[in-house]
Amino acid sequence: MAARRAERLVNLVICLLSTRQYLTAERIRDAVPGYESADGRKATDEAFKRMFERDKAELRDLGIPLETGRNSHFDAEDGYRIKRGDYELPPIEFNAAEAAAVGLAARLWQSATLGEPARAALMKLRAAGTDVQDDASPGAVPYLDASDPSLPALLEAAQTARPVTFEYVKSGAGTAQVRTIEPWGVLSWRKRWYVAGLDRDRGEPRSFRLSRITGPVKFVGVAGAFDRPEKVDLLEMVAGSGQTRDRVAHVRVTGPGAASLRRIAETDDDGVLAIAFAEVQWLARQIASAGSTAVVLDPPDLIDAVVGRLRAAAAGVGV
Amino acid sequence: MTANEERLPRLLALVPYLQARPGIRVAEAAADFGITEAQLRRDLQLLWLCGLPGHGPGDLIDLSFEGETISVIFDAGMSRPLRLTSEEALALVVALRTLAETPGLADSDAVHSALAKVETAAGGAVDDGTVTVALDKTTRLLPVLQRAVSEKRALDLRYHTAARDEISERIVDPLRVFELDGRAYLEAWCRSAEGVRIFRVDRIDNVELLDEASAPPAGIELRDLAEGVYQPAPEHLLAVLRVSEAYAWVADYYPPEEVVELAEGLQVSLRVSEPAWVRSLVLGSGGQVEVLSPGWLADSIRSDAAAAILAYAGK
Numbered sequence: 001m002a003a004r005r006a007e008r009l010v011n012l013v014i015c016l017l018s019t020r021q022y023l024t025a026e027r028i029r030d031a032v033p034g035y036e037s038a039d040g041r042k043a044t045d046e047a048f049k050r051m052f053e054r055d056k057a058e059l060r061d062l063g064i065p066l067e068t069g070r071n072s073h074f075d076a077e078d079g080y081r082i083k084r085g086d087y088e089l090p091p092i093e094f095n096a097a098e099a100a101a102v103g104l105a106a107r108l109w110q111s112a113t114l115g116e117p118a119r120a121a122l123m124k125l126r127a128a129g130t131d132v133q134d135d136a137s138p139g140a141v142p143y144l145d146a147s148d149p150s151l152p153a154l155l156e157a158a159q160t161a162r163p164v165t166f167e168y169v170k171s172g173a174g175t176a177q178v179r180t181i182e183p184w185g186v187l188s189w190r191k192r193w194y195v196a197g198l199d200r201d202r203g204e205p206r207s208f209r210l211s212r213i214t215g216p217v218k219f220v221g222v223a224g225a226f227d228r229p230e231k232v233d234l235l236e237m238v239a240g241s242g243q244t245r246d247r248v249a250h251v252r253v254t255g256p257g258a259a260s261l262r263r264i265a266e267t268d269d270d271g272v273l274a275i276a277f278a279e280v281q282w283l284a285r286q287i288a289s290a291g292s293t294a295v296v297l298d299p300p301d302l303i304d305a306v307v308g309r310l311r312a313a314a315a316g317v318g319v
Numbered sequence: 320m321t322a323n324e325e326r327l328p329r330l331l332a333l334v335p336y337l338q339a340r341p342g343i344r345v346a347e348a349a350a351d352f353g354i355t356e357a358q359l360r361r362d363l364q365l366l367w368l369c370g371l372p373g374h375g376p377g378d379l380i381d382l383s384f385e386g387e388t389i390s391v392i393f394d395a396g397m398s399r400p401l402r403l404t405s406e407e408a409l410a411l412v413v414a415l416r417t418l419a420e421t422p423g424l425a426d427s428d429a430v431h432s433a434l435a436k437v438e439t440a441a442g443g444a445v446d447d448g449t450v451t452v453a454l455d456k457t458t459r460l461l462p463v464l465q466r467a468v469s470e471k472r473a474l475d476l477r478y479h480t481a482a483r484d485e486i487s488e489r490i491v492d493p494l495r496v497f498e499l500d501g502r503a504y505l506e507a508w509c510r511s512a513e514g515v516r517i518f519r520v521d522r523i524d525n526v527e528l529l530d531e532a533s534a535p536p537a538g539i540e541l542r543d544l545a546e547g548v549y550q551p552a553p554e555h556l557l558a559v560l561r562v563s564e565a566y567a568w569v570a571d572y573y574p575p576e577e578v579v580e581l582a583e584g585l586q587v588s589l590r591v592s593e594p595a596w597v598r599s600l601v602l603g604s605g606g607q608v609e610v611l612s613p614g615w616l617a618d619s620i621r622s623d624a625a626a627a628i629l630a631y632a633g634k
Contacts, residue, residue, distance in 0.1 A: 089403065101426065104424065106410075108414045109410065109414060124402075129340075239455070287603075313605070
């Protein structure tokens, strides 16, 4: 950005922040230096209009809340102002430990997609008087690779409950298909990013790997266009079997063993585990593995499956 | 973003930044903005020309230089930085939530309170829990394990020993963290076992970084990983198993001594450190895995199965 234009934009921001009245483009032209033509003479109306339009777009790109409106019914055209309360970062203070945490957090981003916004955020926080540093001793950090260009848009869509559409290449398939989803959330799993939500065309919850999204993510609705289910387990949606674990088994465990059952249990009520499951045979294998340290209390079909496995092991035949 | 596009946000942030730090040194301010001192001086010269409409002497931003330090005399209304954009707020919030999910890297209370403050300052740009960060266990635990190694600090581990299907709590002196065939491991001196142990990171249920220095005995050697993580020892039990096709993976799980193809399935001979591992495998397999030798192990598993069935008698 040429120094001349940077100077004009800073002056424009100061001017619009200092006014409570809406200022028309013509008043701004008089009040803000820099709308002259390059030789210092008054620019043509056409040239001024071009410059002013570009400047407005630039301010809005930066997230500056440029308001338009009229001071009274008698005004012939819209004017502009920046409401100070909407422009300014609210008061924020960090103690030393918090400042260290924020600085460390910003360093988790390994790529520019969200690394630059994170650094821009730190600059603003420092400008607010906090002592956030991002050059703390490196050491190991869990890196967040946000090289997927669709990540910021999907984060925003999940955040604001806006449906999105994108082209997606399913694993093993050669051509991209258009998908429309209500994104419930995004997550990082095994160093890859996923978005999960309701696939509108299929009417079912689905998850998508961001690296397989081709082309831009487009919003296809307003913010708040859908309700996110109250209980969403993103990790289960992405990494789980894909089956809903909607059945519950009760299993009594004794002694120190059966740790793998304890680890998958939802609750442990004095040795009686409640385990959510979808596949009877899958859980039966886990339970039979524990031998006499684990006894199924219910449901009956799980008891049958476990006993069947144990009988086969007792007989030593059955391959 | 190009250097030019970064200039306007920087110019808008500079005045409130300097105002919050009267008398700051030029070098320090330049470093905070990631620019050279010459660039900073050019920015300041530009700001000097900016101010309130009218642009008279009392309207312009006024900065004072004393030696190598700067102070703001008049800010022309630029007293606070611009608020965070939704993208900036998200970038910070997602990173802080990741940090909150990762034990031992930063003071956990501080992470949570900083997160709450950033969310408040973002003023609705990131309002509730709709953006979830869920990390897999290895991603969560690796940083604290690596930190324990580099800072030479002891760890309190809650570990699932799959071979015995037990969870144990133990203090270890970490030696190194490594990845092999896509799995992460911690190699450490285990104080309760008094020996070097290799722990699979995905089987660590909880870890606490202790203030205590790690103190592995002098002269211990790291495992040579050329032959894989698990190396069969002659004193380990040699078990011969018959496995069905569905259980052919058993031949890859531990390095086998011998694999013979049968008409149906495989005959696998392998050395195992824990007979309990074979026991669980056979009991759970529903007849798909059978012990051919040693005979005492086959008998013992059969009677285990019979004992387990008894619990269901009458049902």
